[in-house]
Amino acid sequence: MKGGAMQPRPFMMHGPGGPMPPPQQFGLTETRPPLAAMQRPRFNIPGLNPSAPANAAGKISSTYDLVESMRFLYVHVVKARDLPAASAAGSIDPFVEVKLGNYKGSTPIHAANHSPAWHQVFAFSATHLQSHLLEVAVRAKDLAGAGDDLVGRVAFDLSEVPVRVPPDSPLAPQWYRLEGRRGEKLHRGELMLSVWLGTQADEAFPDAWHSDAHGAASPQAVASTRAKVYFSPKLVYLRVAAIAAQDLIPHDASSRAMNASVKLQLANQIRRTRPGGPPGSPNPMWNEEFMFVASEPFDDPLFITVEDRVGPGRDEPLGRIILPLNQAMPRHDHYGKPVEPRWFSLLRPGDDSPDRKHPDHKFASKIQIRMSLDFGYHVLDESTYYSSDLQPSSKHARKPSIGILEVGVLGARNLIPIKAKDGRATDAYCVAKYGPKWVRTRTILNTLNPQWNEQYTWEVFDPCTVITVVVFDNSQIGAKNGGDARDEHIGKVRIRLSTLETDRVYTHFYPLLALKPSGLKKTGELHLAVRFTCTAWVNMIAMYGRPLLPKMHYSQPISVMQLDYLRHQATQIVSARLSRAEPPLRREVVEYTLDVGSHMFSLRRSKANFYRITSLFYGFAAMAKWYDGIRSWRNPITTMLVHMLFLILICYPELILPTIFLYMFMIGLWNYRYRSRHPPHMDTKLSQAEFTHPDELDEEFDTFPTNRPADIVRLRYDRLRSVGGRVQTVVGDLATQGERAHALLSWRDPRATAIFIFLSLVVAIVLYVTPFQVLMVIAMLYLLRHPRFRSRMPSVPFNFYRRLPAKSDLLL
Structure with a gap:
């Protein structure tokens, strides 16, 4: 391997007549990139890789060796003090501008503050080091529109910047006196910052402003370009049984017989019982059980309404009750005592408080409800064929991990130009999902061959699971409609862990395919490095003889139709929760990763x-x-x-x-x-x-x-x-x-x-x-x-x- 160049080598498939080459358009290409994991044995040799943590046996448990090392210049702007006034009123609206060649980034503006604090990190890629001089300038925002006034600056020669290798201690920031335009020291004004050379393994990398995203216009667009880690909300099944009611009072004095049913609502999940018989009875019985998907923290209460069917499509409420979910009995397995039903008093329609007295009627209507939170199930939010998590919701019933999955997102090549109409190429980023953990790489702007070189780690509890990696185009960059443009998917890769050999590094270019109404189209290739490390061989082998899902799925099975409904509700909850993160993981990204709509006929x-x-x-x-x-x-x-x-x-x-x-x-x-x-x-x-x-x-x-x-x-x-x-x-x-x-x-x-x-x-x-x-x-x-x-x-x-x-x- 000369000069560290990649040597692509297509794999060979075996046909009936011997090996045959794969299809040229949609094949898989194996590579040999210059990775540390492929150059050395995976043992903790002193002095070989000081950043690799080791377990008790001396074997590396998780390293940053599946990606090619990338150099970055980090600038950590902490705060300033004693800044001079920049206006006749004696105030100043300061911000910091970091400039390296043609690339520059700036902090937010602090209005009327002589001692502002920013705590912001800037990262300049080594490919963008067009100058040997780094300039950090403090400027004052000129509200009159004449421009930004220079307050002072600090300059650094890149040849004197120290090199930091994780897990070294973070570099301590220092106070620097501000200089004028001609290099003279100012009498007032100091800036606290630190500058160092590091790699993408630095802990400041995920939250840093990157020179790759210097073209993002709005702060929201800049935030959407950063690498982030998300976690799905903890989901649990809520089981509710509407059994019977007593002393129901009609909403009017007509002689029409009551036809009562129960409406149950949890957030946007609504279920209804059949009318309880016999018609006209004030004590109907239903004995119907429903299941809902609830997420922690259990903020949404359960609304239970008894309704009277007065006509086709017309229901009148007879009473209702609001039950917080903490009143439901938690069940972690099927061996516990059965859940006992309870009677609850119904509120008359229009009553806002349960403490309000009702002098108009002598008896209060009641309803019998059985309610439990079943932590023993695994709440399915993915397709059962591509599930990445099979653990129950209960922490007490979860099994110990059997290994570690490490994925290095190296880069992509030959992506299709998504923004060709706007004169741009593609602003690509990757999203990987395994278990409850979601990861998102930084967005590389305006290129068809992005290089991420980011590595992520997951705990593995079952080898018969699938990791999903998806490539998207960031449509928030340069969006003209307020950032509501949908991120367009470019392609998807799935890898089942049970098909991987342990302790082997797989480096391949995976074809990215998109099926459109116009036909099948190759949208590029994704370069991944994957390694599955087993830490408990006995437990992993024993997993092949255990049930795929928790015991509750077999002792008290849920019907297929109900599972489809619950899966749809779970994906909606996960999408809504992750879309409220900062930066948000958009709904279309979550739904495409979770294969929402894959059950439709085709x-x-x-x-x-x-x-x-x-x-x-x-x-x-x-x-x-x-x-x-x-x-x-x-x-x-x-x-x-x-x-x-x-x-x-x-x-x-x-x-x-x-x-x-x-x-x-x-x-x-x-x-x-x-x-x-x-x-x-x-x-x-x-x-x-x-x-x-x-x-x-x-x-x-x-x-x-x-x-x-x-x-x-x-x-x-x-x-x-x-x-x-x-x-x-x-x-x-x-x-x-x-x-x-x-x-x-x-x-x-x-x-x-x-x-x-x-x-x-x-x-x-x-x-x-x-x-x-x-x-x-x-x-x-x-x-x-x-x-x-x-x-x-x-x-x-x-x-x-x-x-x-x-x-x-x-x-x-």
Whole structure:
């Protein structure tokens, strides 16, 4: 490797006739960039990498070695004191301007303050060091419009700036006397600041003003260009059961029979019961249970309203109650005592306070409610195929971490120009989501080949999870409509952790693909470095035998239709919470990352799932062809060997099962040499996206409900899409089950295949030494055992099978 240049090397896929090159347009390209992680062993060698923290065993737990080192000049402007007056009134509106060559940044203006404090950091990339002189000037804002008056300045020669290497202690700021235009020392005015040379590993890097974002006009746009870390709100399921009511009083004196129902509302989530019978009774019963998604802190109360149906689409309230969520009983598992229902007094319509007396009626209406906060569930806010977090909401039921995931966002190349109409290229940034942690890189302005070189770390609790990395264009830069422009997505990358080898650094250019109504388009390539480090091998191997979701999902399962509704509500809560952060992670960014709307019907996806299923039957066709070859004596030696094996198994039937498992063991070992050496990426052929008819794409990107003018066409079209979406899901699930069986011996998940072939060898030996009749008796007794001795939890083989990877990760 000369001069540290990258050496791209495309991976090779194995086809039926041997290795074949990938498609040139949508392929994955492996690289060998000059990274520290690829140049040295990952052990804490004294003096080799002083910034790498180590665990008790001396092995590095998290380092900043997956990205190329970038040099930055940091300027930390702290405060000023004793600034001279700049106006006849004796006041000054100061701000600091930091200038390096053609790049300059400024602090906010402090009105009428002679001793302002800013505490702001400026970072100039080494590629922008166009001058050897750094100038930090204190200026006064001239409100008359004549310009900015220079109060004083401090100049630095870059050759004398110290170098700081993390984790060194932060550089202490110092007081500097201000100088005039001619270099003379001023009698008044001092500025406290510090200047040093560092890398992107510096703790001042995320919150610094970057020279890459010097073109951002507004402070909001500047804030949106910085690197940030976000966390999803803690979500929990709220279970509410409306049981019955007593002594309901009609809202009028008419002789019409009451038809009471209950309306439950938590924030924007509204559910209703069916009318309680018998009609006209003041004591209706419903016995209906609903689930809501609540987020901590539990500020939103639950509104419960009893309504009377007086006409079609017209309900009159009979009474209501407002319950804070802290009155709900917390449940961390299903072993606790059952939640007891409680009676609550209803308020009459128009009553604002529960303390208000009602002299008009003698008895107070009541409603019986059972309410609990179920912390034992995991609140799904992602698609179950691409879930990155499977932990329960309860802190007490969470498992310890099994490893560390490190992702280095190196850069991108050949991005499409999003702002070509405005005379600009693309203002790109990346968003990565794994578990509750979201990360956002800084925005690189006006370039089609941005270089971020930022590294982030996540704790891993389950290897059978997926990390999602998305590239967006920052539309807030230069926005003309007040910053309400939507950030446009450029492409998405998903990586399943179970398909990665531990302690190996994967560096690839991942293709970024966008499916539009006009067709499939490659929007660029994202350069990532990924490493999965296991810190608890025993726990990780044991995870393959445990249920995928917490126990509450199996002991008290939630229906599929209800899960879809709850997932939609969870994504809305996460989007709303992250959009209120500073800087905000915009709603369109969160929804695209979480695959909101992926359940809608698509003829393209249905065809892709159909071909996934048909490809599973190729194995049966190959077996039939092999059998036909044996029967027709095309190869006499092979046919004779098959005859001999058949006669041996007939004479010794106890060898049938050991032979089958031994055969799978040998096939697994043979396929080891053909195991995949690259992480998965979007497969355009599998997604049926390369040659899709324009009419099918128009149907896929059509709104739901459709915007077709004819009412009859709209009804039929919506019904077709609704039914087709369910069929699409069922077909995809069938394909996933078959692909998991294929993954047993394909080394797609190296640990799962190793476990399976080892168990196959053990089972083969046990079946060889144990009489066949004994095995059959034990198997039948086990299958016909009494229900008392059966567990409601899934079995270990079932859990192992659920954790196997499938090709659903590769679908667009």
